[in-house]
Amino acid sequence: MREEFEALLATVREEEKDVVDAWLTEARLTDTGARRAAETEARDILSQLRQALENGGDPSRLDTAAWAPLREVLGDLSKTRAAKGQSAADTSMFLLALKKPLFSSLQRRLAANPEAMATSLWSLSTTVDKLAQHTVGIYQQAREEIIRRQQEELLELSTPVVKLWDGVLAVPMIGVLDSSRTQMVMEALLQKIVETGSELAIIDITGVPTVDTLVAQHLLKTVTAIRLMGADCIISGIRPQIAQTIVHLGIDLQGVRTKATLADALALALQQTGWRVSRDK
Template sequence: MKRDVEALLAIVSEEEARIVDEWLKESRVPEHQRSAAQGEATQVLRELRDALAAGADPAMLEDPRWAGLNHVLEALSSSRAAQGRTAGDTSRFVLAFKRPVLALAQRRHAGDAALLMDTVWVISSLVDQMAQHTVTTYQLTRESVIRRQQEELLELSTPVIKLWDGVLAVPMIGTLDSSRTQMVMESLLEKIVETESALAIVDITGVPTVDTLVAQHLLKTVSAIRLMGADCIISGIRPQIAQTIVHLGIDLEGIMTKASLADALGLALERTGHRIVKAA
């Protein structure tokens, strides 16, 4: 083991209590968070010590022997991301570890300039890598949260509604893309099987524009519905959308269309043998 690594290992092994105390002061942890932060700092310090004792290379945090420390840093970053705290908060907390360790190295090796310089470099390099690892983990965690929220929003924005016996409706709101169309088709086809419905109304009143791609997605949805033995009505065909469809040369022949959801429901009831009359 190199002299600088031995020096760092000696510091973190023999000065745990002092390092943790100075670390919390440097990071300015609020009093109500001090207990949790103290536990996090102690755990990080012990995993770092164990990895150094096992011969892990301080210049390579990818070394398998750093797995324990990486796991603790990831847990620390993920928990703070879930609390809504920024990547900078986590990074600053980890970087605050540097000052107390550097101060102890200076105190111990002031008479050996070469060893002190090497030890300072090892400490700085290692702590910087630790801070960068927490930032990367934070970003991955936030991306995961955002993806999950997007999926939940998609599910909420494409509900399958039972309007009448044998009649389903899917109100489309926003832009249609491939992933959303796939989700709509899956939900609608499952509901058709579950309710044994004969008609499905796809309402595009909330779709701002219809282009060739949107029309292709609609046609795919209609085809899938027909393959299940049901029929489809597209409602919400506004004058502007009708003109766009004509200009694009999109063929909707054979597909029932209506200007409004109310008109589509009236047609669906008629097709299923129902009639609505006013009470006397």
């Protein structure tokens, strides 16, 4: 082990409790529950730091195998805090709060050797900075994964495939229609057609704010896929503004039946599938 880390190893071996207490105080954790949870995290981090140093880990190379257990602990810390909605700054500042208690210990241990003290303090500072930076990277990955999962869940919720009648399905579209969303709608709708044996599907775009060339292409691709499955399709929700836009853009919807409202589309679907609904007088 490099000489500048010998004093650090001695500190985490012999002063763990004092370092943890000073660390939590420096992190300004006053809530009892938060302090208790942070104390467990702090002890785990110090334990893995001690083991890494005992195994000869070089703090300038935190990507080596000796530091793998500590990286894992820090990764779990970042993911847990990301799931709780805490910020990357909070997680990073918690790690950086470790500097002061370790600095104080090294200053006491190396007071008679100023040159060794300066080297040890600098090495310690860069090591803790790297650990904090590692938590930020893991935190960002965790948040991106949470956001991606939430987006997928929202897409599924915003594009439900519902059975309106025997043999008739409907997909109410709400919001912007892009490539990824169209693909999800297409897959869900085609799967539902297979499961239910439906003959007709209604795509309702009442909740789609605008229709441009790209949106129209997405709709036409979906209609084509539905027809390839042996079913037919009606597009409802064609408002006057959307009708004018489609005409101005020169979009060809020939062969695709359209209706102004979902009710009109359902009436047409029932008629086509041989159903007749009458009011009981």
